[in-house]
Amino acid sequence: MERQFPYKLYLVISEEACYGRDMLWVAEQAVKGGVDLVQIREKNKNYSDFLESSLRLKEMLDSYSVPLIVNDNPVVAVNCNAHGIHVGNSDIPPSEIKKKWPGCNMIGYSVEYMEQLSGTEIEFSDYLGVSPVFSTPTKTDTVTEWGLKGVEQIRTLTDKPLVAIGGINQFNAKQVIQAGADCLAVVSAICAADNPAKAAETLRNLIETA
Ligand SMILES: Cc1ncc(COP(=O)(O)OP(=O)(O)O)c(N)n1
Numbered sequence: 297m298e299r300q301f302p303y304k305l306y307l308v309i310s311e312e313a314c315y316g317r318d319m320l321w322v323a324e325q326a327v328k329g330g331v332d333l334v335q336i337r338e339k340n341k342n343y344s345d346f347l348e349s350s351l352r353l354k355e356m357l358d359s360y361s362v363p364l365i366v367n368d369n370p371v372v373a374v375n376c377n378a379h380g381i382h383v384g385n386s387d388i389p390p391s392e393i394k395k396k397w398p399g400c401n402m403i404g405y406s407v408e409y410m411e412q413l414s415g416t417e418i419e420f421s422d423y424l425g426v427s428p429v430f431s432t433p434t435k436t437d438t439v440t441e442w443g444l445k446g447v448e449q450i451r452t453l454t455d456k457p458l459v460a461i462g463g464i465n466q467f468n469a470k471q472v473i474q475a476g477a478d479c480l481a482v483v484s485a486i487c488a489a490d491n492p493a494k495a496a497e498t499l500r501n502l503i504e505t506a
């Protein structure tokens with residue numbers, strides 16, 4: 297049985313997404329509200345700034361026993377002793393990550409095409425990002441808007457844990473879980489909220505009662 301995935305609410309965070317608020321503060325509030333997995337996703341930082349932010353975030357998250365996932369960059373991930381990495385179709389594939397980073401605890405892999413589900417990379421992945429469930433201004437270089445029907449369909453085709461991402465908020469969270477997602481990943485629903493702790497708590501309650 298594949299679906300050993302204890303995480304339910306996944307914060308994907310960057311400095312940019314916090315609109316001038318301290319990223320560590322936003323992340324800590326989110327964890328207090330119920331986030332149980334965090335990904336640092338810095339698309340515009342150089343290596344040393346990305347690493348420095350990751351180290352600071354990791355230190356804070358360690359005090360709550362919340363794992364840190366690094367987006368895209370295995371060197372940053374290894375050097376901040378992250379729990380794992382998330383990669384997509386333009387990144388180093390999961391099979392290569394497994395070879396180069398044997399100590400990696402978790403590899404997330406974005407699914408943008410149905411064909412990926414019958415490919416070999418899936419076997420090397422610990423969860424699949426359903427990418428995106430709904431189109432979102434936060435990330436516009438996406439392919440298929442899966443929608444709820446897409447989540448349902450993917451659910452029938454794999455036993456891998458499914459992390460839904462893209463346009464998820466308090467108004468659709470329950471439906472996305474009911475469609476078959478194991479975990480919801482959000483950027484703006486928490487990072488742009490006036491009260492990130494409250495936003496996380498609301499989402500977490502919706503997930504738990506879906
Ligand atoms: C949980 C989760 N799912 C999907 C993605 C997207 O990854 P990717 O397709 O590699 O795109 P970028 O995030 O690198 O722009 C993700 N980051 N996290």
Ligand SMILES: Cc1nc(C(=O)O)sc1CCOP(=O)(O)O
Binds near residue numbers: 427428
């Ligand atoms: C990081 C990311 N990946 C996506 C994908 O579809 O793979 S969508 C996305 C951003 C999600 O932001 P928001 O919660 O603000 O919609």
Ligand SMILES: [Mg+2]
Binds near residue numbers: 367368386
């Ligand atoms: Mg990527």
